[in-house]
Amino acid sequence: MGQQETVATSLAGTVGQEIGASLASVDAELARRYPGDPGTRQPVHTVYVPADAFTATTLRTWGDRALAALDEHAPDASALAEVLGIPQELAEPVHDRVRAKLEREPVEDLRIDFEDGYGPRPDADEDEAAARAARLVAEAYADGTAAPYMGIRMKCMEAAVRDRGIRTTDVFLTGLMRAGGLPEGLVLTLPKVTYPEQVTAFVRLLEAFEETHGLPAGRLGFEIQIETSQSILAADGTAAVARMIDAARGRATGLHYGTFDYSACVGVSPAYQASDHPAADHAKAVMQVAAAGTGVRVCDGSTNVLPIGPTRQVHDAWRLHHGLTRRALARAYYQGWDMHPGHLPTRYAAVYSFYxxxxxxxxxxxxxxVAKAGGDVMDEPATAKALSGYLLRGIDCGALDTAEVEALTGLTRADLDGFASPRRGGLTVTAP
Structure with missing residues (x-):
């Protein structure tokens, strides 16, 4: 024991109290604007299906078509690893888990599309399609065949289609309420947002629906699609996307990058429109910084190169999609869009090999x-949070097993949740 140190202070206790009082509004603002990750499962992708093509068997059909593509073009682990450049030691576990995923849960997030993929239709037709979508979604959740997340992408808040978008949203949500209520995995996507005021308008729509049905305030959240240059940089030079998050008043759950609309908006020629174009990287970097700490997640776009045709052509498309997915994961974009069942094998192969x-x-x-054992890397609490989040994402999508993670870390799922986020604990899956 060393000499007992004398502890002395010079400031009156009131100084700390005065500083605390002066920062009280800042403390409240930080807590409101930056609550941190919500702690719920984030799907690895979103699949868009036109509303007129959506049926009760869509999810299973996508899984079956993906399995057929895998069997035809990469029938075993070695073949898949060779096509995609997966290390041989990972070939078997990745291939086996991809097959199991396609059999068990081929789609993690489904969006029934009433926008670009559906187009303009007579009002009676869109009314009927919206009501049918509500019925099929409710039935899927009731019988256990639903994807973890499901919902619609309505038409945007621009004047030409605003009324139609509002009505479709109303018909769909009302149909769900009449069928028993809103499912936990419900997701709404607002496309082509250009001004924060459009977000404010959509919030008002959702507030009105909640008030009409006696739902808790804030029950309905939504994703904001970033598809125009004005949503990244406003006319006054500010980052409009940050103002959009604020305008959502806590309801925004995600920012989804629209590869092709955004690329066209900034003048990228069709041959070069891709999620790895410098214009795309800039937009997503702004989105990522704007969303950091807010609990709003960033989602990458898609590729329009479809894995169809002869095996050589499918392999080329697979390599492209796999590479883009791995690139996005390294940049912390943990979700993307998939446009075709043939994209599912490479989506999951990329995700599973990553984890x-x-x-x-x-x-x-x-x-x-955790053991304070040191090592060749000196990690801090923020890194421990990121490491836990990494492992949890791997567990949630089926890339990792809870038991193997616990064996390697000595930590339970609850322990990982505690490190990753105090808010964590929501929709998860049982790993295979």
Whole structure:
């Protein structure tokens, strides 16, 4: 024991109290604007299906078509690994898990599209399609065949289609209420947002619906699609997307990048419109910074190169999609769009290899941090949070098993949740 130190202070206690009082509004503002990650599962992708093509068997059909493509063009683990450049030691576990995923849960997030994929239709036709979508979604959740997340993309808030978008939203939500209520996995997507005022208008629509049906305030959230340059940089030079998050008043759940609308908006020629174009990288970087800490997640766009035709052509499309997906994951865009059943094998192969190849290092670093054992990397609490989030994402999508993560880290699922986010704990899946 060393010499007992004398502790002395010079400031009156009132100084700290005065500082606390002066920052009280800032503390409240930080808590409101930056609550952190919501702690719920984030799907690895969103699948868009035109409203007139959506049926009760759509999810299973996508899974079956994806399995057929896998069997035809990469019938075993070695073939898939060779096409995509997956390390041989990961070939079997990735291939087996991809097959299991396509059999068990081929689609994690489905959006029934009433916008570009559906187009302008007679009002009676769109009314009927919206009512049918509500019925099929309600039935899917009731019989256990639903994707974890399902919902619609309505038409936008621009003058030409505003009334139609409002009515479709009303018909769909009313149909769900009449069928028993809003499912937990319900997601709404507002496309082509240009001004924060359009977000404010959509919030008013949802408020009115909640008031009409006696729902808790804030029950309905929505994603904002970023498809125009004005949503990134406003006329006054500010980042409009940050103002859109604020305008959502806590209801925004995601920012979805629209590859082709945005690319066309800034003048990128069709041959170069892709999610790895510099214009796309800039837009998503702004979205990422604007959303950081708010609890709003950023979603990457899609590729329009479809894996169809002869095997050589399918392999080329697969390599492109796999590469874009891995690129997005490295940049912390953990979700993207898929436009065709043939994209599902490479979506899951990319996601699963991403989590499995990093499992050992992430688990050892987190275990060392918890044990304060040191090691060749000195991690901080923020890194421990990121490591836990990485492992949890892997578990949620089926890339990792809860048991293997616990064996490597000594941490339970609840422990990981606690490290990742105090708000964590929502819709999850049982890993295979």
């Amino acid at each position: 499995r190849e990093g499992l050992g290092q992430a688990a050892s670093r987190l275990a060392a941090y």
